[in-house]
Amino acid sequence: MIKFENVTHIYNMGTCYEKKALDDITINLAENEMIGLIGKSGSGKSTFIQHFNGLLKPTSGKISIDAKKIGLVFQYPEHQIFEMTVENEVGFAVKDSNDKTKKILEALNAVGLSETYLHKNPFELSGGEKRKVAIASILIMQPEILILDEPTVGLDAETQKNILQYIKKMHERLKMTTIIISHDMDVIAEFTQKTIVMDSGKIIFYGRTSDAFNLPNINLPMTKKLAKLLHTEKIDIPSDIISFEDTVKFLAEKIKEKSN
Amino acid sequence: MNLQFYQTKSVIHELDPRLKFFTLMLISTEIFFIKDIFTQILILAAVFFCIYLSKIPLKFFLHSIKNISSLIILTSTLNIFFITNGNTVFKLFFIHITDYAIMLTFQMILRMIILVSLCALVIFSTPTIKLTDALVSILMPFEKFLPINEIAMIISIALRFIPVLSNEFNLIKKAQMSRGINFSDKNFINRIKNYLSLLIPIFVLSFKRADNLALAMDARCYNLAAKRNSLKKLKFQAVDFIAIIFLCIFHFVIKIILSQVQ
Numbered sequence: 001m002i003k004f005e006n007v008t009h010i011y012n013m014g015t016c017y018e019k020k021a022l023d024d025i026t027i028n029l030a031e032n033e034m035i036g037l038i039g040k041s042g043s044g045k046s047t048f049i050q051h052f053n054g055l056l057k058p059t060s061g062k063i064s065i066d067a068k069k070i071g072l073v074f075q076y077p078e079h080q081i082f083e084m085t086v087e088n089e090v091g092f093a094v095k096d097s098n099d100k101t102k103k104i105l106e107a108l109n110a111v112g113l114s115e116t117y118l119h120k121n122p123f124e125l126s127g128g129e130k131r132k133v134a135i136a137s138i139l140i141m142q143p144e145i146l147i148l149d150e151p152t153v154g155l156d157a158e159t160q161k162n163i164l165q166y167i168k169k170m171h172e173r174l175k176m177t178t179i180i181i182s183h184d185m186d187v188i189a190e191f192t193q194k195t196i197v198m199d200s201g202k203i204i205f206y207g208r209t210s211d212a213f214n215l216p217n218i219n220l221p222m223t224k225k226l227a228k229l230l231h232t233e234k235i236d237i238p239s240d241i242i243s244f245e246d247t248v249k250f251l252a253e254k255i256k257e258k259s260n
Numbered sequence: 261m262n263l264q265f266y267q268t269k270s271v272i273h274e275l276d277p278r279l280k281f282f283t284l285m286l287i288s289t290e291i292f293f294i295k296d297i298f299t300q301i302l303i304l305a306a307v308f309f310c311i312y313l314s315k316i317p318l319k320f321f322l323h324s325i326k327n328i329s330s331l332i333i334l335t336s337t338l339n340i341f342f343i344t345n346g347n348t349v350f351k352l353f354f355i356h357i358t359d360y361a362i363m364l365t366f367q368m369i370l371r372m373i374i375l376v377s378l379c380a381l382v383i384f385s386t387p388t389i390k391l392t393d394a395l396v397s398i399l400m401p402f403e404k405f406l407p408i409n410e411i412a413m414i415i416s417i418a419l420r421f422i423p424v425l426s427n428e429f430n431l432i433k434k435a436q437m438s439r440g441i442n443f444s445d446k447n448f449i450n451r452i453k454n455y456l457s458l459l460i461p462i463f464v465l466s467f468k469r470a471d472n473l474a475l476a477m478d479a480r481c482y483n484l485a486a487k488r489n490s491l492k493k494l495k496f497q498a499v500d501f502i503a504i505i506f507l508c509i510f511h512f513v514i515k516i517i518l519s520q521v522q
Contacts, residue, residue, distance in 0.1 A: 053438055055438065071438070074434070074438070079428075079431075079464075079465060080435040080436055081461065082457045082460035082461050092439065092441070092457070093440040093441060138439060141440060
């Protein structure tokens with residue numbers, strides 16, 4: 001159960017810098033799904049996710065979450081690296097125990113890093129590897145809800161895809177509720193089943209991702225742009241097909257039909 | 261404390277930053293020499309009149325005063341209990357409070373409020389660039405002994421990056437808290453260790469930023485040795501001369517009052 005009831009958050013309440021960041025949010029999130037969270041900068045996305053693990057407390061309203069461990073991966077999580085070895089960095093938040101190394105390895109494997117990384121200095125890794133180490137240091141807590149604030153921002157296209165693929169794999173294996181903030185509509189279309197759309201502190205849409213792209217003034221993923229262009233050529237792609245793979249499959253079938 | 265320039269159009273905003281700087285120095289020295297309470301109240305009233313002229317909402321100043329309220333409370337309690345001169349007004353066991361102590365404490369509170377509101381007024385009404393310009397132009401006569409350009413650069417960079425650093429600090433703290441790092445651990449050693457997880461990233465980021473900034477300055481051909489001038493030269497306007505006249509009149513009045521008292 002992830003439930004927000006009339007949640008409002010006001011920064012610097014009662015001072016001259018008062019700012020309402022969340023405005024009367026009521027939402028009941030589906031569990032065990034990949035959920036996208038989109039909205040312009042300053043629409044309250046970051047404030048919203050910080051309520052999940054209690055970093056911020058609502059000014060008014062009620063939040064009920066039926067999970068003990070909530071992993072929150074901030075933007076540029078590699079900025080929080082401080083230990084001298086990957087092993088210590090990933091294992092920092094875990095108590096010493098016999099299976100600590102095993103846990104660390106599991107977390108590293110989940111983001112596609114091998115045993116050889118254990119004793120490397122995290123500061124000497126590449127940007128993508130650093131990011132993976134930082135994500136692993138959250139995963140080691142075995143969160144029941146995983147929230148990622150723009151997990152691929154500032155990485156090259158190859159690494160972006162790679163990281164998202166690992167997140168998807170992990171989601172399929174563990175079925176934890178995963179929330180991804182992204183400005184990249186292709187990522188949202190490709191990886192999420194449901195989407196939350198925020199605007200100036202309010203949730204203006206929550207539902208299937210394919211329906212989110214029917215909203216006015218929303219950026220479209222590549223596949224939707226293609227569908228729009230094909231529509232003018234009198235080829236209609238059903239509106240619930242939004243991932244790249246499904247679009248290709250659909251078009252391939254169409255072509256086969258025609259050639260037969 | 262969030263000390264930032266407040267954008268609006270007012271007489272105080274238009275004043276030459278050097279004049280504001282000078283007045284700040286003058287008044288903040290004076291209030292420690294003036295022992296007459298009536299004069300102090302008069303100065304406070306003048307400061308608040310300037311605040312009114314500046315069109316900056318009063319709550320900004322009250323906020324600044326609130327920020328030092330703990331300091332005010334601490335020093336006043338110390339003053340009240342430890343000054344033993346004068347006539348005793350209140351006595352209980354070892355505590356005895358004198359009228360002189362109350363008087364001094366009240367004056368000290370007044371001084372602090374004057375000082376903070378005046379500082380806040382100068383900072384709220386002057387952009388940081390102008391403040392640095394003013395500092396440079398005040399220090400100009402010492403050019404031969406002091407590396408003024410360097411000082412100006414260091415100050416403006418420092419001022420510029422305070423909010424950035426504080427933002428970053430908060431963000432990393434939150435990120436580490438999300439990993440289960442407890443910054444209020446009861447074990448002292450653990451707490452220090454946990455704070456390392458905050459300090460190391462901040463240092464790493466600061467060095468990186470310094471590096472980038474140096475490159476960016478280089479890319480724009482910044483040269484410390486070069487003689488610099490500014491696009492907008494500081495120049496006294498009519499409004500500044502009027503302000504100086506007012507300042508003189510005000511001081512004349514204070515002098516008369518003080519001579520009457522003595």
